Amino acid sequence: MDLREYRLLCKAQELKNIDQQFWIHLQAFANNKAGLRDKKGKLIYNKFDKLFDYEEALSGKDNKRKAKPSNPRVEIYKEFMRKKGEGNDN
Secondary structure (H helix, E strand, C coil): CCHHHHHHHHHHHHHHHHHHHHHHHHHHHHHHHHHCECCCCCECCCCHHHHCCHHHHHHHHHHHHHCCCCCHHHHHHHHHHHHHHHHHHC
């Protein structure tokens, strides 16, 4: 298995997890319709989109992969190696 196939499997697993979350939230919404109400007797979540936004969950996975914070120690090490490499050129 090469790196591309591994990443594809990871992406498939992430999408599978989102689908599982969708079904869990759908069941919670059905339970809510059955009896979860506030003090005034109104439904707490009257629309499923208020409980779980499927499109946002899908787009959130892509954004997490792109916007990864860097570790300060790694940055310091990279700077050290760059300076060390520049010192050997002289």
